[in-house]
Amino acid sequence: MSLRPFPPILAGLFLIMSGLLLAGCGKEATPVTAQNSQFRPASADGGDTASPSTPASSGDNRTAASVAADQGQDAARADPQLPPRGKTPPKSIDELKEHIARLAQQPPEGQDQQQLVASILRTVDQQISAVKTILDSQPSEEDKAWAINAAMRIFARLEQSGIPGTRDKINAFAANLVKRPDAELARQGRFLVYSLKTVDQLNQNPTDGSEVVAGAKEFLAAEAKDITPATLSQLSQTAEFLLALGLRKDAVALFNLAADTAKASQDEKTVALESGYRAQAAINEQDFATLRNNVIAEEPDAAAKVLEAVRAMLAKVQPSAEIADEVQRQCQFLDVTGHGDVALVCLDELEKLFERSTDKELAEHVATSIANARKRAALIGQPFTVEGVNKEGEPFNWAAYQGKVVLIDFWATWCGPCLEENPNIQRNFEDFHERGFDVVGVNLDTNIADLRKFLDLQEIPWTTVTSREVIEGKVDATDPTGFAKLPMAVKCGVDAIPFLVLVGKDGKVDSLHVRGPKLRSRLVALLGDPNDAPASDRPAADKPAGEAPAEAKPAAEKPAAEKPAGDNQQSAITPLGLALAVALLGADEPADAAAAVAAADDPAINPYSAKPGLSSEQLANYLLKMLDKPKTIQSRPGFCEAVCEACDRLMTASPPATEAQFFVAVEAKFETLHKKACTGDDGADKQLVAFTDKMKSDERPRIARQVAFFQQERKVLDAIDGPMEKVPDVLNELKEYFAKEKLGGKHLRMASSTVALINRLADGDEREKNFGEFGKTFATSSDKELARYGKKLAKKPAATASDLVGKPLELDGTTAKGAGFVWDAYRGKVV
16 A cells, blocks of 8 residues: 655755755855754764654654654664664664664764764665665555655755855665665666766856756767656756746756657557647747746836747647646736736637637636636627625615726635735725715625624725525535625626726726725725825815816736746745856846845845834834735745744834735734745744743734644644554544635645654555545645645555455456356466
């Protein structure tokens, strides 16, 4: 019975090989101390200074003993100077794994740096020796993968400790794998050798990637007799690294090489990969990030050039989910920046492509998305009505809003961006309400209890509308796309929120997507500046006419900085540890690049820090903007520290921040620390634990919910190393917890840890039962990655020959002459 994989965001053997393993390559060695060695130091009394439940790496899916168990070796081959503390030499693979945990918990010994380094290296040698022993013992596929993963983690931690000679040990291990008769182990050895060579090339910050591409072709030629999806994954990962360095042309060449190789394969599964790699090549060839920045800068024909790029991309690809997502992303950007007409033409082109799609389900999904986009665009200039009921089921009276400028806010209690936009809407409501401005919230929660609870805790000064179907419980609350099936959402084509519609005094739609400063700009145009004298105090001739003149068209809101061309696939692991190279070469805005250069010249400068002297409102706005930055920026050195520092300033501001501003600070700090902790940053994880503990006494429901989530996540992480007898209880508790939660991206680490807990169960049937139950739960997530992971988890693996051993066998069918086959005639015989 094989173990289930962890989500890509937290694990993956080849990501570890190519990413974590080489995070520190090329850096200068630093003094080994208890703080930077990442090996547990001994306390004065001989005990460990760290709690056994403290995660060794928060981005890992297990905590200390479990991660330690991934760092194994054999006491039988141990250095005699470092005995296994009273334990007899392990013989079985299970004993080796237990021994691994003990070694990882064993603190280095020594009074100075030289002795500490020697102690650490002895431990590592024992660990790698144990890994080799496991591989020599005819292990199962499960144990084989475990041992390789263990070695990668050992080397990753050693590399991060800055101890010289680490690369020699990695090279030696790779060479040992390559020489093994086991084909899969030899392949992984070759992959590791290729990864090491590629990283060395990329760490030179090349101005072009020709050498890297040449190396990839050599690697592919060497593997030509046995191309697998994993082989192509190596090429794809290399392409992603090239993109991170801004070497787009070379990255595109590698994506196309992977696509060509997949197409020529004789294996069905490998052939199926061609469209994905071809899509990546076509997407990155167009440099959409630069084109979008040109639109923001209002350069001539910038929107038309986005359309040209979309057409060029579509001409080179087959229908696929990746292409559909990319075109829709460009269309959404064009729509929000005031180029809805161009967005519709892009959708026309996408529709033509999918007319030849053989994937019926995907084609239907794309068709629905296109139809919704056209519905939204058709709202402009047309009469608008809101229909529904309030939370108590009483009919909503839209007629009461006639003659007013009304903002219709489509939102849900689980939508973070919706809640972040709420303070902006409320400020404008307060400023313009007396001038004839009102707001109607169209709530898209599918569970009425969620809405009622939210409104009981959070006062909103305008009317909130839901649907009778939700009130009567006729909506499937477990359907992650259920919100888009509610009456008002269907009527307006709403399949993503927040979605804002501004209706003029004439009852017709004035504009869409009026978020941030764009809302105020339109309200000033329609109702006048609230800083002027009230409308009732001015002569009639000076009152606003109610409709903005043609020349008063508002400027497009400038969205957050765009991702660089290479940021098409998310990855929680910073590629190759090239944080500085990414900062310098992948900066999204000129100011960002200048700040990164300044930071490189002076490490004391944090280019992301909030300016001194900002007011509470300015700090809150700064935090909201920072959280809206692309993931490539949020992963850069200094970003997390800057956000946390601003959060602390806001929470301790004098005079005190408003409650809304305080909530922004608390939630921003939780979110930023959690994101960094999920990448494997131990420091961020410890800060997250401390901040959770600090906020646990705050009884305000909004903060209490955040604290409850992180306490639950920590409980799961700690349980992985806890007593085995408690595992079933924790799993049952998790079932109840997940059943009440709307699962999203933040639950990935908890989901991965849940799988680690299930993998501890000894009973195979019990494991499969839990895999199925939790998989179905995760599949309902609104987060695509978690939903996909849930579906894979719920799917029962195909039986293997070993699964048949010891079980009754039944055969049926017909003979060559067409007669029925009778299995009973063979009872009692050896067949």
